Amino acid sequence: MFSRYEGRAWEDKFLPRLTSKQIGELPKENALCILSLGAVEQHGYHLPVMTDALIGEATLTQTFEKIDSSEQIWMLPPIAYGKSNEHLGFAGTIALSAATLQSIVMDVAASLQRSGFRRLLLFNTHGGNMDMLNVIAREVRIATGLMVFYLAPHSLDMANDLMTAEEIEYGIHGGDYETSIVKAIKPGWVHDELAVSEMVDLSQYEQLTLEGRVRFAWVMSDISESGVAGDATKATADKGVLIQERITDFLAKAFVELSRFEISELRKR
Template identity: 70%
Template sequence: MFTRYEGAAWEERFLPRLTSKQVKELPKEQALVILPVGAVEQHGPHLPVMTDTLIGEATLTRALEKLNEETAVWLLPPVSYGKSNEHFGLPGTISLSASTLQGVIMDIAESLNASGFRKLLLFNTHGGNVDLLNVAIREIRIKFGMTVFYLSPGSLGGAEGLISPEELEYGIHGGDYETSIVKAIKPNWVQDQFAVREFPDLSCLEFLTLEGKIRFAWKMADISASGICGDATKATAEKGRIIQERITDILAQALAELCAFEISEVKKSSEEAVKR
C-alpha cells in the first residue's frame, strides 16, 4: 500500500526536504527535477477524486526506489490540481483554468532555473493536461533554456495481456486500468459496490476516436452517463500491482536516460551524419 512521505523517494530524493544550503551545493549538471502534475476530479461513483494525483505519486515513489543511488533525480511536491473543466457539473471536480495551470508550471520552472537546475520533467497523470503541458515544455525551453521533458506513465505500456482491447482503446477514465491501480495502492479508497461498466459507442466510426486519429472535442457529459469510460467491474488489485511493477521498471530506466541526455548532442550527431 502507498503511504505519502515514506520510503526512499521521500527521504532521499524529495527536494523540499533539503535546506537552502544543501540545494545550493547539489551537483546540477545532470540533475533531473520531477514535477508531478495530476488532477482532483470525479472518477465515477467508485474511485476517489484524487485518483490521478494519487497514481502519479505512487508510481514515482516506486520508480525512485528502483533507481541506482548515483542517478541524480529529485522530486517536487505535486501540482495536485489540473485542467479538469471537462468534468464540470460532476461533484468533487476542482479545476484550474488552462492559463492558471500554465502560469503555475512556468513559475515553477523559472524558480528552478534560478536555483541552477537545468533539467525538468513534467510527469503527468491526467489526460486533460496533455496538450497544455506539451505547450508548456516548449515555452520553458524557449524562455529559460532548460532541457524539459514530458511523460505520462500510461504511455510506457504495462497493461498488455491484462486488460481487454476495448479497455485499451476506450477505457480512458475510471475503468479497469485506473481502478486496478488504485486497488493495488489504496484499496480502502475504492468502493467496489458502485463500480460500473460504460463505454462510448464509436463502433460505427472509422476515423473519429477519443484520443487518436481524428479527435473531436468532448466533455465527460457528452460521452458518459456514469462519469467513467471503461469497465471498472473487472478491476483487481493483482492486475494493478503487475501494471505498476512493469511501468516502474521501465520508468526507472527512462529516468536514468533523461539524466544523461544532452540536447546539444542531438544536432551534433546530425551534423556528423551529414558529413559522412
C-alpha cells in the same frame, strides 16, 4: 500499498526536504527534477477524486526505490490539480484553467533555473493535461533554456495484454486500468460495490476516435452518465500490481537516461 512521505523518494530524493544551503551545493550537471502533475476530479461512483494525483505520487514513490541513491534525480512537490474542466458539473472536481496551469509550471521552471538546475521532467497522470503540457514544455524550453521532458505513464502501453480490446480503445477514465492501479496502491479508497461498466459507442463511425486518429471535442457528460469511460468491474489489485511493476521498471531506467541527456549534442555528427 502507498504511503505519502515514506520511502526513498520522500526521505532521500524529495527536493524540499533539503535546506536552501544543501540545494545550492547540489551537483546539478547531471541533475533531473521531476514535477508530477495530476488532477482532482470525479472518477465515477467508486474511485476517489484524488485518483490521478494519487497514481502519480505512488508511481514516483515506487520508482525511486529502484534508482540508486547516488543519482541526482529529485522529486518536486506534486501539483495535484490539473486542467479538469471537462469534468466540471460532477461534484468534487477542482479544475485549473489552461492559463493558470501554464503559469504555475512556467513559474516553477523559472525558479528551478535560477537555482541552477538544467533539466525538468513533467510527469503527467491526467489525460486532460496532455495536450496542454506538450505546449507548456516547449514554452518552458524557450523561456528558461531548461531541457524539458514530458512523460505520461498511462501512455506507455504497459497493460495492453491485461485489458480487452474495447477497454484499450475506450477505457480512458475510471475503468479497468485506473481502478486496478488504485486497488493495488490504496485499496481502502475503492468502493467495489459501486463500480460500473460504461463504454462510449462509436461503432457506427469508421474514422472517429476518442483519442488518437480523428478526435472530437467532448466533456465527460457528453460521453458518460456515471463519469466512467471503461469497465471498472473487471479491475483487480493483481493487475494493478503488475502494471505498476512494469511501469516503474521502465521509469527507473528512463529517469537515469534523462539525467544524462544533453540537448546540445543532438546536432553533433
